[in-house]
Amino acid sequence: MAVTELSTPSYTKTRLFQSSQLSCLSTHLHSHRRLTFRPLPHTRNSRICCSVAPKQVQAPAAPEQTQDPKSKAECFGVFCLTYDLIAEEETKSWKKLINIAVSGAAGMISNHLLFKLASGEVFGPDQPIALKLLGSERSLQALEGVAMELEDSLFPLLREVSIGIDPYEVFQDAEWALLIGAKPRGPGMERAGLLDLNGQIFVEQGKALNAVASRNVKVIVVGNPCNTNALICLKNAPNIPAKNFHALTRLDENRAKCQLALKAGVFYDKVSNMTIWGNHSTTQVPDFLNARINGLPVKEVIKDHKWLEEEFTESIQKRGGVLIKKWGRSSAASTAVSIADAMKSLVTPTPEGDWFSSAVYTNGNPYGIAEDLVFSMPCRSKGDGDYELVKDIQFDDYLRKRITKSEAELLAEKRCVAHLTGQGIAVCDLPEDTMLPGEM
Numbered sequence: 460m461a462v463t464e465l466s467t468p469s470y471t472k473t474r475l476f477q478s479s480q481l482s483c484l485s486t487h488l489h490s491h492r493r494l495t496f497r498p499l500p501h502t503r504n505s506r507i508c509c510s511v512a513p514k515q516v517q518a519p520a521a522p523e524q525t526q527d528p529k530s531k532a533e534c535f536g537v538f539c540l541t542y543d544l545i546a547e548e549e550t551k552s553w554k555k556l557i558n559i560a561v562s563g564a565a566g567m568i569s570n571h572l573l574f575k576l577a578s579g580e581v582f583g584p585d586q587p588i589a590l591k592l593l594g595s596e597r598s599l600q601a602l603e604g605v606a607m608e609l610e611d612s613l614f615p616l617l618r619e620v621s622i623g624i625d626p627y628e629v630f631q632d633a634e635w636a637l638l639i640g641a642k643p644r645g646p647g648m649e650r651a652g653l654l655d656l657n658g659q660i661f662v663e664q665g666k667a668l669n670a671v672a673s674r675n676v677k678v679i680v681v682g683n684p685c686n687t688n689a690l691i692c693l694k695n696a697p698n699i700p701a702k703n704f705h706a707l708t709r710l711d712e713n714r715a716k717c718q719l720a721l722k723a724g725v726f727y728d729k730v731s732n733m734t735i736w737g738n739h740s741t742t743q744v745p746d747f748l749n750a751r752i753n754g755l756p757v758k759e760v761i762k763d764h765k766w767l768e769e770e771f772t773e774s775i776q777k778r779g780g781v782l783i784k785k786w787g788r789s790s791a792a793s794t795a796v797s798i799a800d801a802m803k804s805l806v807t808p809t810p811e812g813d814w815f816s817s818a819v820y821t822n823g824n825p826y827g828i829a830e831d832l833v834f835s836m837p838c839r840s841k842g843d844g845d846y847e848l849v850k851d852i853q854f855d856d857y858l859r860k861r862i863t864k865s866e867a868e869l870l871a872e873k874r875c876v877a878h879l880t881g882q883g884i885a886v887c888d889l890p891e892d893t894m895l896p897g898e899m
């Protein structure tokens with residue numbers, strides 16, 4: 460198969476396929492004819508658009524779209540079948556499809572997350588979704604495998620699956636972008652080197668989101684160092700509100716809730732108001748001053764304050780590393796759970812009096828934290844995808860001091876990637892070689 464190699468300004472090359480090879484059938488979404496299966500020949504090693512339409516549910520009629528054939532990708536295997544559903548199977552309650560883009564889709568976290576999304580766990584049992592999977596050139600074969608597993612799972616709500624390596628194509632019309640793909644720190648690599656290497660990925664993906672995603676796309680950055688990657692991404696996407704960008708600290712929140720529950724001898728659903736402040740790194744601050752157990756301040760329930768200040772805090776900061784030592788790899792399943800939790804927190808109203816943690820853009824924050832960072836803070840949502848910061852938060856010297864340390868680290872990371880955020884020449888003076896939670 461002839462492919463054209465084009466140099467791109469990004470770290471990788473993008474393969475473009477001849478327009479004659481580009482065809483994808485997803486007419487099942489626009490058709491109400493009798494069930495027909497129309498297999499197309501498929502070609503391997505191509506950018507692929509895969510559409511699957513299960514028989515249980517029916518999309519509403521949409522106007523026929525005249526699409527430029529070049530904007531369509533090639534279909535693959537059973538995804539090339541066109542299912543025209545019979546009129547009797549129409550479901551009147553069908554909702555508009557949500558487009559979810561996932562990068563690093565052939566990786567370990569995605570291997571759990573995609574199946575949770577497709578099952579309806581996040582958006583509910585009557586919300587169809589399209590998954591747009593972005594991989595690296597090296598993982599394209601693996602992405603095909605992921606698509607096959609999704610296909611074999613017969614998820615009624617999963618209406619379309621497309622895979623590719625070009626973010627400008629995969630992020631088209633994305634309403635959610637879960638940016639998980641990143642490179643791990645290699646042997647001997649400085650943290651500054653990792654910031655630069657992964658930062659380049661988020662420059663390109665920010666630009667692509669800016670160019671082709673929904674103007675109200677919600678972005679959750681997971682790939683590490685996630686706070687600074689999120690900052691790079693939003694700076695390269697000026698047409699998307701900075702407020703829409705999050706870096707994932709929900710796993711840290713979940714871990715903190717679990718440890719407090721264990722110490723207090725209660726089930727973890729009794730722990731609320733748990734904030735993680737700052738960076739998703741070993742400087743993060745799990746806030747036991749404002750957290751509650753059974754509605755009471757943690758310090759009233761757990762009298763061992765030395766444990767809170769020393770063991771608890773460090774155990775959360777370093778839990779990822781301990782897990783790697785035991786498990787031999789970084790947390791994937793619990794990270795996927797926490798991504799689903801983070802999404803649910805934005806699409807369902809936060810329970811009265813409670814909040815959740817997310818690393819978001821500091822722009823007029825009420826806590827005195829430096830502006831123009833992506834910093835984990837307490838958030839509430841009305842369930843419309845947006846959030847507001849929680850105002851009534853207590854601080855003491857211990858909490859302030861810790862938050863300042865994490866803030867200093869993020870400011871240093873920001874200086875280190877100034878060349879990627881359009882903020883001048885990079886000066887890398889990281890205060891110490893702090894670790895990501897999974898790197899010890």
Ligand SMILES: NC(=O)c1ccc[n+]([C@@H]2O[C@H](COP(=O)([O-])OP(=O)(O)OC[C@H]3O[C@@H](n4cnc5c(N)ncnc54)[C@H](O)[C@@H]3O)[C@@H](O)[C@H]2O)c1
Pocket residue numbers: 562563564565566567568569593594595597598639640641642643660680681682683684685706707708709710711739789790791794897
């Ligand atoms: N924020 C958190 O709480 C948290 C928790 C755990 C892991 N992480 C981070 O999440 C990231 C992914 O973890 P994983 O275990 O899934 O890793 P993984 O190595 O299993 O998967 C990463 C995938 O990303 C792909 N990839 C690399 N560059 C890409 C690019 N430019 N575009 C698209 N895909 C690309 C790789 O090919 C690979 O398939 C890592 O950076 C890890 O440190 C974050």
